[in-house]
Amino acid sequence: MKIQMFLCFLGLSFHGAAAVSHSLKILFIGPFPVQNLPGFIILVLVDDVLMTYYDSNITTMVPRQDWLKEVVDEEFWKSYTKISLYAQQTFIGDIERAKQLYNQTEGVLVVQLMCGCEWDEETGEVKGYSQLGYDGEDFLSFDLKTESWTAANQFAEIMKHQWDNNKPFNAGWKNDLDEIFPKWLKEFVNLGRRFLMRTVLPSVSLLQKSSSSPVSCHATGFYPDRADLFWRRDGEEIHEGVKKGQILPNNDGTFQMSVDLQLPPEAETHRYECVFQLSGVKEDVITELEKEQINTNEGLKPPSWKIITGVVVAVVVDVVAVVAIIVYYRKKGQSPRSRTEVELTQMSA
Known part of the structure; x- marks a missing residue:
């Protein structure tokens, strides 16, 4: 899919959990087949906390944590909204082409993409990942070492060969996962360190x-x-x-x-x-x-x-999206976090 440009910009988010471990998750879901809910959703999470949100109904990228409003200005959100609109058009367009490729012109097709990185602040180790889900099942995952895609089943082999033959496309993914995402993650962990590194008892x-x-x-x-x-x-x-x-x-x-x-x-x-x-x-x-x-x-x-x-949050679609991700992994008998820790061979409203 032609979304590297979007991901390069959207990669800003934070994961501050305990002492040294941080992670970024960027989630794309669409088309979402629930009446009265948006057909396309983007979520940016840090440590499974929703940070920023976009959907095809509101057509605006918005913060979901108050402290974010203090570290970025209004122009930032306007520019990210433009990028999100582009991602929506590209994502949905690619899905339509995939439907033609697989001769699936009828019925509902849901694609889930999760990408991002994990960073160990103590050791400096960084792990990038990208995983594509197709109708609730694993489909394709990106292998950073070989700069190629791994097909989860025979159905995914067609798309794997198409993408692997596009060397610039895969090189773009490697750059995003190795360089862009970690850079943004580290910068924003530093910006939000007081919030992200806090401890609160229940x-x-x-x-x-x-x-x-x-x-x-x-x-x-x-x-x-x-x-x-x-x-x-x-x-x-x-x-x-x-x-x-x-x-x-x-x-x-x-x-x-x-x-x-x-x-x-x-x-x-x-x-x-x-x-x-x-x-x-x-x-x-x-x-x-x-x-x-x-x-x-x-x-x-x-x-x-x-x-x-x-x-039970103010914006119901936020929850629906996160629950959809959780259900996706429960269906496979795994938690979103466990799959992240094994480099997501993996996606996570």
């Missing part, structure tokens, strides 16, 4: 639907997302009867997670405690399991935590 709640239901320990509002949440009995971590949820983004750039505990019959609750650990913070947040501290919804309206509160 509020922790104990939740239970009924007296026979599992007790959920829910931590929300923490940052960064390098965290753990688990149950202990008599000071020892337990795994039996425990179900741990994924770390999910909140709309304010923080995160949430939960871990459920199915208590044995006649369990002595005072022996149990929920423990939250955050990277970079020495002391744990410990919540003792006391019956009077458990919030239940017996006879009451189901509490808001039943819905994933962190993804």
Whole structure:
């Protein structure tokens, strides 16, 4: 696809998570087959926090974090809007040509592209990646060492040969992944270091639907997302009867997670405690399991935590896009982060 020019400019975003690791993800999704939602979406994320957003309905690139407004001016967003419009036209045009190439003139075709880089600030190591998904399945991934594309199936071989025969096209990708993305990432990590390198402890709640239901320990509002949440009995971590949820983004750039505990019959609750650990913070947040501290919804309206509160944001399409990415990877039995850590052979509303 002819999007290197766009990516060179869009590569600005940040990933500040814990002490030394940073990563940039640029996501393209289209055409998005949901009525009343935009057909094309661009997301720029740092550490799975949505930083900038564009879609074909608003046709404007906008910040999703308040601090971004302080470090760039209005002209910046205008210029990025023009670049985003160009990317939209190019992306959709390439999809239409692909449909002709594969003789798929009817039905819905959804293409997902994720590209970006990871940077270890301590070692200086940089890893760039680009992964193309086709209708929810892996399709093509770029191999930086060979400067060629790897086809995930026979269906992708046609496009692989076309792109591999275009040497300038692949050289452009290599330059983006090796040079452009890391350069922008490092510059913006420095600009937003105070925000990106902060640590924020969560509020922790104990939740239970009924007296026979599992007790959920829910931590929300923490940052960064390098965290753990688990149950202990008599000071020892337990795994039996425990179900741990994924770390999910909140709309304010923080995160949430939960871990459920199915208590044995006649369990002595005072022996149990929920423990939250955050990277970079020495002391744990410990919540003792006391019956009077458990919030239940017996006879009451189901509490808001039943819905994933962190993804109920003001702009619904932001969430739809992020969830679409998460569903894409769950379908394959992998998390977006685990695929990133193995160089994405990988995509991640």
